[in-house]
Amino acid sequence: MSALMIRDLHKRFGSVDVLKGVNLDIESGEFIVLVGPSGCGKSTLLNIVAGLEKPSGGTIEIGGRMVNDVAPSDRDIAMVFQSYALYPSMTVRQNITFGMECRNVPRAARDKAVEHVSKLLQIEPLLNRKPSQLSGGQRQRVAMGRALVRDPLLFLFDEPLSNLDAKLRVEMRAEIKQLHARIGTTIVYVTHDQVEAMTMATRIAVMHHGEVQQFADPETIYNRPANLFVARFMGAPPMNTLPARVDGGRVMLGDGSVALPIDAVGLGARDVVLGIRPECIAEPGRRFGDAAPLIIKARVEMIEPTGAETIVTLRLAGEKMIGRVAPDVRLAVGAEAEFAIDVRKLCLFDPKTERLI
Amino acid sequence: MASGNMSNAGVPPMRDRSWGRVAVYVVVWALAVGYLVPFGVVLLNSFRTAEEIAQTSMIGWPTNWVFGNYTAAWATYCIAQTCSGIQPYMWNSALVTVPATILSTLLGAVAGYSISLWRFRGDAWIFGLVTMGVFLPEQMRLIPWTIVLRDLGMTNTIAGLVMIHTIQGLSFTTLFCRNYYVAIPVDLMKAARIDGAGFFRIFWRIVLPLSPPILIVTVIWQFTHIWNEFLYGVTFTTGQQQPVTAALIALSASVADVPQHGIQSAAVVVAALPTLLVYLFGGRYFVRGLTAGAVK
Numbered sequence A: 001m002s003a004l005m006i007r008d009l010h011k012r013f014g015s016v017d018v019l020k021g022v023n024l025d026i027e028s029g030e031f032i033v034l035v036g037p038s039g040c041g042k043s044t045l046l047n048i049v050a051g052l053e054k055p056s057g058g059t060i061e062i063g064g065r066m067v068n069d070v071a072p073s074d075r076d077i078a079m080v081f082q083s084y085a086l087y088p089s090m091t092v093r094q095n096i097t098f099g100m101e102c103r104n105v106p107r108a109a110r111d112k113a114v115e116h117v118s119k120l121l122q123i124e125p126l127l128n129r130k131p132s133q134l135s136g137g138q139r140q141r142v143a144m145g146r147a148l149v150r151d152p153l154l155f156l157f158d159e160p161l162s163n164l165d166a167k168l169r170v171e172m173r174a175e176i177k178q179l180h181a182r183i184g185t186t187i188v189y190v191t192h193d194q195v196e197a198m199t200m201a202t203r204i205a206v207m208h209h210g211e212v213q214q215f216a217d218p219e220t221i222y223n224r225p226a227n228l229f230v231a232r233f234m235g236a237p238p239m240n241t242l243p244a245r246v247d248g249g250r251v252m253l254g255d256g257s258v259a260l261p262i263d264a265v266g267l268g269a270r271d272v273v274l275g276i277r278p279e280c281i282a283e284p285g286r287r288f289g290d291a292a293p294l295i296i297k298a299r300v301e302m303i304e305p306t307g308a309e310t311i312v313t314l315r316l317a318g319e320k321m322i323g324r325v326a327p328d329v330r331l332a333v334g335a336e337a338e339f340a341i342d343v344r345k346l347c348l349f350d351p352k353t354e355r356l357i
Numbered sequence B: 001m002a003s004g005n006m007s008n009a010g011v012p013p014m015r016d017r018s019w020g021r022v023a024v025y026v027v028v029w030a031l032a033v034g035y036l037v038p039f040g041v042v043l044l045n046s047f048r049t050a051e052e053i054a055q056t057s058m059i060g061w062p063t064n065w066v067f068g069n070y071t072a073a074w075a076t077y078c079i080a081q082t083c084s085g086i087q088p089y090m091w092n093s094a095l096v097t098v099p100a101t102i103l104s105t106l107l108g109a110v111a112g113y114s115i116s117l118w119r120f121r122g123d124a125w126i127f128g129l130v131t132m133g134v135f136l137p138e139q140m141r142l143i144p145w146t147i148v149l150r151d152l153g154m155t156n157t158i159a160g161l162v163m164i165h166t167i168q169g170l171s172f173t174t175l176f177c178r179n180y181y182v183a184i185p186v187d188l189m190k191a192a193r194i195d196g197a198g199f200f201r202i203f204w205r206i207v208l209p210l211s212p213p214i215l216i217v218t219v220i221w222q223f224t225h226i227w228n229e230f231l232y233g234v235t236f237t238t239g240q241q242q243p244v245t246a247a248l249i250a251l252s253a254s255v256a257d258v259p260q261h262g263i264q265s266a267a268v269v270v271a272a273l274p275t276l277l278v279y280l281f282g283g284r285y286f287v288r289g290l291t292a293g294a295v296k
Ligand SMILES: Nc1ncnc2c1ncn2[C@@H]1O[C@H](COP(=O)(O)OP(=O)(O)OP(=O)(O)O)[C@@H](O)[C@H]1O
Pocket: A013, A016, A018, A036, A037, A038, A039, A040, A041, A042, A043, A044, A045, A192
């Protein structure tokens, strides 16, 4: 069953086109992450799905029902906000039951639902507190509780973790993922953190300039980015992209001084943009699969040890690239060094359309 | 030099208790005394007999304290041929002030809420028009109100004054509530709409509980302004319908053998008492409310 279907959605604020024809088909039970840079229209899209904002064009179907003219409360959705949006004058319990109160749910049923949800999220000791008496992480839980208690067809999360500190964010990330595995309700989750996107999503929709650039599972997004924007946006550090030229079974990088073998039959001879992930450039001892490693020489320009690995900036064929080497490899800045290249995951893009070839 | 020292006044004093600080205190005290002297004179006179005031001076310490001025001013003194003291006029003022204060505050809160948190077509215009009332001089509105009161048959009624003060008060109460409510995060409204709450439920359950600081401000402001208001009272009401501010004028105009300064002073003190009490008990909430935010 389709949980959410978005067809040709447009939104303009005055003269600004914020959404320019968004199409998404989301199956029931999926965990969809909407990711994109700030201002690309993620929140606007979510607000339109929730019914808080009117689209300028296009249709929204939730659970097979067209909801364009349905009020937010009747769309069978629940939303978690970045600011949590807890009602300041109500206790945690009242925050959670407010929706049921509005829908005239009998008191006994309300109490039962609160009990269930507070157990699920371990917020029972907080039920009689006011939001101002909670820590950021606790507020986040309560905000989730308020959404969960609704048992909706669709959860909408708008950057729910971005106000938490790094450690708590990682914890909550795992917890939300487990929660989804447990309850199985469809989630549309907005973030501009691509790690969150990669770790949680069943499918990722990458947005830019009000358009969906690519909508695919995390592995495809990462390994076969549909265009240069996606290639550069996903991954930290991002994919290296540099001008190159294919000719026969080889791709010549930058100034042509370095050539890599590539399975690009049928492309003829043409200019391309080559994409290579930093982890595909490693210390010479590294083995990628069974094939004999390809070793190249490059000048080291900068090293950034992170502990688990060392990020190295190097110059290859006149172009700046980033590689990731094991932390115990000694590299001298300014000197030439050898690197192993994984040629299995090279991506080629058309320099004009910027699309994956 | 003075300004150089002045700029130190806000800094916690370390070594030099600067002259600027002293100067500030001198000015503040001088102003405070200047404001309080007239009230002090009236207060003292309210405890002196008319004879004593007539024989000595308007300014002086009571030689023997009398309280009769108050009973006379309250219940028996004659104002414009009616010898009932200011008591009935105090009631008139209360009957005007209390309903008008409550109504203008509640309506202003709803108006400010809808303007700040429910965007609708033309909301900025409506806000501009409503708050223009804050800057229109009272005198400009006299003739329109005369016509309105006449056409509604409410001339010389307390209900007429309640209506005028309620409507005029809306400019102020709407402005203040709106400015307070714009600080309420829009996400709160979104969450409530998803929860299924409508316009009035959101107001009642979410916005109003956040409002006490600003409601105290508007209530105090409205109460003191309406109670002290004179022009409309004296223009639109006569005789037994007048609020106490208008009646005080009639009182001071009443002729007697000896000028009854003692009784008049007592009447002034009594008439000022409600707003004084509001100030004494509510003043700090007023200041606090003006600087408070809706959501901490
Ligand atoms: N009410 C509005 N009026 C005018 N422009 C708006 C309005 N709401 C959003 N915008 C504009 O629409 C664009 C998209 O905004 P949106 O909030 O959807 O971005 P976002 O992708 O959620 O960004 P972020 O990651 O920063 O939250 C922005 O350029 C923003 O300025």
